[in-house]
Amino acid sequence: MARVIVTPSFAREHLGAIEELELEVGNLFQLVAALEQRFPGFENFARIRTTFAVDGAVVNDWATSLSTESEVLLVPRIGGG
Numbered sequence: 919m920a921r922v923i924v925t926p927s928f929a930r931e932h933l934g935a936i937e938e939l940e941l942e943v944g945n946l947f948q949l950v951a952a953l954e955q956r957f958p959g960f961e962n963f964a965r966i967r968t969t970f971a972v973d974g975a976v977v978n979d980w981a982t983s984l985s986t987e988s989e990v991l992l993v994p995r996i997g998g999g
Contacts, residue, residue: 922938928992946979
């Protein structure tokens with residue numbers, strides 16, 4: 919199962935304060951779908967405001983494969999200008 923870690927402020931705002939989950943998913947698309955099922959509205963938020971880091975590397979491709987050993991960090995995107 920992939921280990922999903924969420925920053926505390928992000929977790930409080932979007933995931934009912936859950937900061938860590940283990941999900942049986944094969945890629946980020948499946949991870950987002952699993953979170954959407956558990957936390958309705960997450961997918962739309964994720965498309966706009968979420969950055970994913972898989973095993974320490976920021977990724978933008980939701981087709982990125984995840985293994986049972988993967989660690990996925992969810993953090994809010996930081997805007998700037």
